[in-house]
Amino acid sequence: xxxxxxxxxxxxxxxFLFAFRLFQPIAxxxxxxxxxxxxxxxxxxxxxxxxxxxxxxxxxxxxxxxxEALLNKHVVDEAxxxxxxxxxxxxxxxxxxxxxxxxxHVGARVIGRExxxxxxxxxxxxxxxxxxxxxxxxxxxxxxxxxxxxxPQTGVATVELLTDTNxxxxxxxxxxxxxxxxxxGRGNGASVLxxxxxxxxxxxxxIIVTAGTEEKIPAHLALGIINALNRKPKDPFYDxxxxxxxxxxxxxxxxxxxxxxxxxx
Amino acid sequence: xxxxxxxxxxxxxxxxxxxxxAIAPFLPGLRWVEPVLPMLxxxxxFQSVLPGFLFGGCVALFMDLYQLAPWPGMTMFTLxxxxxxxxxxxRVLTNRSFYSAYALLVLGRLIAFFLGLFSHGSxxxxxxxxxxxxxxxxxxARLIMDFVLLLFIFxxxxxxxxxxxxxxxxxxxxxxx
Numbered sequence: 182x183x184x185x186x187x188x189x190x191x192x193x194x195x196x197f198l199f200a201f202r203l204f205q206p207i208a209x210x211x212x213x214x215x216x217x218x219x220x221x222x223x224x225x226x227x228x229x230x231x232x233x234x235x236x237x238x239x240x241x242x243x244x245x246x247x248x249e250a251l252l253n254k255h256v257v258d259e260a261x262x263x264x265x266x267x268x269x270x271x272x273x274x275x276x277x278x279x280x281x282x283x284x285x286h287v288g289a290r291v292i293g294r295e296x297x298x299x300x301x302x303x304x305x306x307x308x309x310x311x312x313x314x315x316x317x318x319x320x321x322x323x324x325x326x327x328x329x330x331x332x333p334q335t336g337v338a339t340v341e342l343l344t345d346t347n348x349x350x351x352x353x354x355x356x357x358x359x360x361x362x363x364x365x366g367r368g369n370g371a372s373v374l375x376x377x378x379x380x381x382x383x384x385x386x387x388i389i390v391t392a393g394t395e396e397k398i399p400a401h402l403a404l405g406i407i408n409a410l411n412r413k414p415k416d417p418f419y420d421x422x423x424x425x426x427x428x429x430x431x432x433x434x435x436x437x438x439x440x441x442x443x444x445x446x
Numbered sequence: 447x448x449x450x451x452x453x454x455x456x457x458x459x460x461x462x463x464x465x466x467x468a469i470a471p472f473l474p475g476l477r478w479v480e481p482v483l484p485m486l487x488x489x490x491x492f493q494s495v496l497p498g499f500l501f502g503g504c505v506a507l508f509m510d511l512y513q514l515a516p517w518p519g520m521t522m523f524t525l526x527x528x529x530x531x532x533x534x535x536x537r538v539l540t541n542r543s544f545y546s547a548y549a550l551l552v553l554g555r556l557i558a559f560f561l562g563l564f565s566h567g568s569x570x571x572x573x574x575x576x577x578x579x580x581x582x583x584x585x586x587a588r589l590i591m592d593f594v595l596l597l598f599i600f601x602x603x604x605x606x607x608x609x610x611x612x613x614x615x616x617x618x619x620x621x622x623x
Contacts, residue, residue, distance in 0.1 A: 184495065184496070185529070188499055188525065188529075191503075192521070192522065192525050195507070195518055195521060196518060196521075196522060199510075199518045208511050211507075211508065211511055212511055212512075215463075215508065218460070218464065219464065219467055219468045219512065220468075222464045222467075222468035222469055223467075223468035223469070223471075223472060226468065226469045226472040226473065227472050230472055230473060292467075292468055293467055293468060293471050293512060294471035294472060295471060296471075296474075298581065304467075304512060337512070430474060
């Protein structure tokens with residue numbers, strides 16, 4: 182029975198090392214050793230899946246993918262256009278330039294993914310050694326906001342996607358800076374824009390963007406598109422379901438926005 | 447312990463880790479295939495205790511490292527499961543048949559199911575964000591895939607085990623059924 186006692190003691194030690202974050206240096210060393218292998222495996226898996234997908238995709242599926250790409254580009258262009266318009270107005274009014282380029286970005290590869298009923302998370306191969314911090318905005322390569330950084334560690338970090346049940350992001354309409362509600366993740370690939378004041382008139386197919394009220398999330402990043410409104414005449418607030426602009430199961434590369442001050446070494 | 451055997455076990459551990467962390471998440475059709483528990487079962491039933499704990503502990507620890515969870519949930523679950531598995535396979539279900547192996551595997555899945563359900567539903571001690579409750583349909587899908595995996599492991603291991611055990615039921619597939 183001695184070995185049982187040994188294993189029990191070892192388990193308790195591991196648990197407490199984890200709980201009090203004393204395991205961190207050993208964990209970092211393990212991750213440092215294994216990360217290249219994990220990265221290569223995920224890269225090969227994604228390449229293989231894409232290759233098989235491309236080889237078996239029908240003409241309709243290819244056309245749909247092209248349409249999705251065009252739509253995404255249009256959405257980003259539109260959001261960017263209104264952002265520039267707003268900026269222009271502000272510049273004229275204030276007469277001084279408020280720099281909107283106070284963020285730089287760092288590219289990252291998706292090495293793990295968890296899309297379940299309640300969780301929607303990605304694991305990326307960048308961490309605290311790349312100046313990643315909790316709450317930083319994560320966008321796709323074409324500028325669509327998909328989530329924020331959670332639990333960055335040495336070499337790796339988790340991205341909490343918009344549809345994760347813990348995700349909350351303040352949203353605004355693409356025209357104007359007014360905060361119109363909070364996009365809450367509901368799991369299973371769904372998210373809902375909640376607490377929309379009844380004075381705000383939203384319509385289906387309208388694009389919503391980040392409001393910029395969170396500390397590390399810039400404004401005017403395209404968030405999603407309004408799908409259906411759940412509105413009752415006497416309620417002070419109403420909800421709207423939001424469709425993401427990107428398929429989370431297809432993301433291979435992302436960019437993390439970090440304040441320039443953090444990016445500069 | 448022979449070096450070649452150690453290398454085979456090490457290789458299997460690496461495959462299990464990579465499968466869980468970097469391969470299965472990108473292949474939605476194969477997400478129900480989870481080889482760790484059937485492998486643990488194999489170690490508990492047909493090998494000595496220490497290799498099973500070494501294999502299970504290392505694989506689960508790496509999984510926890512890539513889950514970025516604040517507590518080593520997978521490691522704890524694996525060690526508890528291995529303990530129960532070892533006791534049951536040595537005291538109760540000692541016949542080493544495919545059916546008893548599958549019964550132990552079902553037990554493991556049920557432990558995971560109720561741990562997730564219990565902790566997620568009623569205890570605020572663990573961070574709900576780090577727990578993924580398994581639904582009954584997920585459990586059923588895993589059990590079906592476990593059956594296939596276990597069958598594969600039995601067929602595969604029979605090629606290597608036949609010479610190691612004198613008992614006819616510990617060798618080939620025919621013996622297990």
